[in-house]
Amino acid sequence: MTTTATSHRTRPPAQPDSLRAKRLPWYAAPAIAVAALALSAVLVYGTSIGGPVLVIVLGAILYLVGLFAAANAVEGRRSARNRTWSALIHSAFVLAVLPLVSVVWTLVSKGADRLDVNFFQTSMNNIGARDANGGAYHAIVGTLEQVGIATLITVPLGVLCAIYIVEYGRGKFAFAIRFFVDVMTGIPSIVSGLFVLAFWVLIVSPWFNDGRPSFSGFAAALALSVLMLPTIVRSTEEMLRLVPAPLREGAYALGVPKWKTILRVVLPTALPGIVTGVMLAIARAAGETAPVLLVAGGGAAINTNPFENNQSSLSLFVYQQAGDASKYAPARAWTAALTLVALVLILTIAAKLLARRNRLSR
Template identity: 75%
Template sequence: MSVETPVRVAVSDAHQLRVKSLPSWSPWAAAVAAIAVAFVLIYLTSYGGTVLTGVVAAILFVIFMGIAAAVVEGRRSARNRMATILIYGAFILALLPLVSVAWTLISKGTARLDSNFFLTSMNNIGAFDEKGGAYHAIVGTLEQAGIATLITVPLGIMGAVYIVEYGRGFLANAIRFFVDVMTGIPSIVSGLFVLSFWVFTVTPLFNNGRAGYSGFAAALSLSVLMLPTVVRSTEEMLRLVPGALREGAYALGVSKWKTITSIVLPTAGPGIVTGVMLAVARAAGETAPVLLVAGGLSSINFNVFSGNQSSLSLFVFEQAGVASEFAPGRAWTAALTLVVLVLVLTIAAKLLARRNKLAR
């Protein structure tokens, strides 16, 4: 009985075994072509400027790449390539404002980065004096934001612990609802609340009937703004802690409060720190509450409980409206100082949170 030998199918062209794809230089060629066409159609014909030329070039780049991919790779691969280009484009589009803000702050805010700016105040500084600094505003920002953080963080964390670990029924839902409502209130509303309650009602009882503007009142106003952010962020982080950790602790006979303080909170620590720093960043950049209840001051005042006080955000607001050629430089440098201050605090808090072994 004869056995038939299987017939081999000869492949004449080795390229048929490979999927066709665009060469690696094709995106650069498409980008150059898109820029050239947009430059000719928009810029040279005076239909628009640089911004419109860039927008048209981006649209043409997507079209050129889609056509090239459809011809060479097929329609399915072309759709995938275009989706990838759009995702990268959205990322770049979202990144542009951040880069622009950072570049503007650095380029304009370094003009007054000197010892005089950080070691002097605006006391007795006239419109024609190029000196003067923000030492009093830096002191006010650190004291106000620090006191607001000391007030808000314990209240916010305890409120979130109650909602997640203990709260059930109507009360927990009501607290969550009002926290959500407070998240979107304007900053001037919190300033007016503290102005009417603390400055005009409470402080006259201990100040011979006179209203008491102070940095502490500004800290109270900032804490009203920070509280909902801390509560909501802490609540979400606590919900992400696996239930198995709680159950394991309960199985070993650990009480509920000790499980929360020793297991749940340390595990959610990095996320809680992130939420706290977001709240601190918002509080440090608020102007309206400080203007309403602290009043602002051009000289140094270390006593946060008595007398007017300034802050960096209020200093930027005041200098931006001063009719002096030296005021814009102070405003930009103060804005850069505020951003760097928040950045340093955030990095320090992140480094402290990373030292927690349970959170790794």
């Protein structure tokens, strides 16, 4: 009796069915993908109904069908659905990344032709249609000054507005602010340029220019501020709302005033998200052409004074060179576009590193 009980207790437990279920080998999915592309190529090119794009699309459909059929036959219907949806998710990721990779590759391949010292040290002043030289130094200076001034104007105003909406705003006034911020989010850039043209250039600037309207980089910065403000307000508002309420309540319980809680607890916690929103606004402002064309006028000469005379920007430089009849203009346009993307990337990385360092130092 004792021996029987002991052997019964020491008998190994039965393995669950999931551990003994059949599974497709690791090479099944790649093999199905290759077979699907081969069959798709035969069908498309054999019937002459399309090209490489149709081969890829039809191959993806055949791959999903083949993967579902193979998994259903070996692993069961539930596992087949899981594999199919996983493949769809991966395909969506690839489709989302492909345009980005294509844009970066096009910019690098076509913009590398004029990546030389002359491009970054000269302007287009006195450059003719048959001159292969000429650069975007004046446009780089204009972009940095205009976006920098717009950032100095917009970031404090946008962050303070978001703080008021989240921490203090109650009633109809806060609702009105939130409503107008949402409306401003959809304003076309040409409208902001027309607003600054009608207000600053035609009404205010004559007071400082002997009664004559004057284009300037500062006017372009004002127009860019109108575009940046709603992005900064909305992103900062959402980041402040994500700060856990117990952090605020803990500070209040220790007797910390509300303004100091916001300054020392809420803002540092939401800082990475706020920086991301600011960089998104800066990226949009740096790529705008219509406001700069309307209120800054553009120009071929170097102008380091944003408060007087015409001033260009990289986005406006790309627009002008893309429409120029010179055979050397497209190369300048591509290099300027690559410079603009690189500039925004460098600013974004620097801002992220600065925000991370400040957070770790606390």
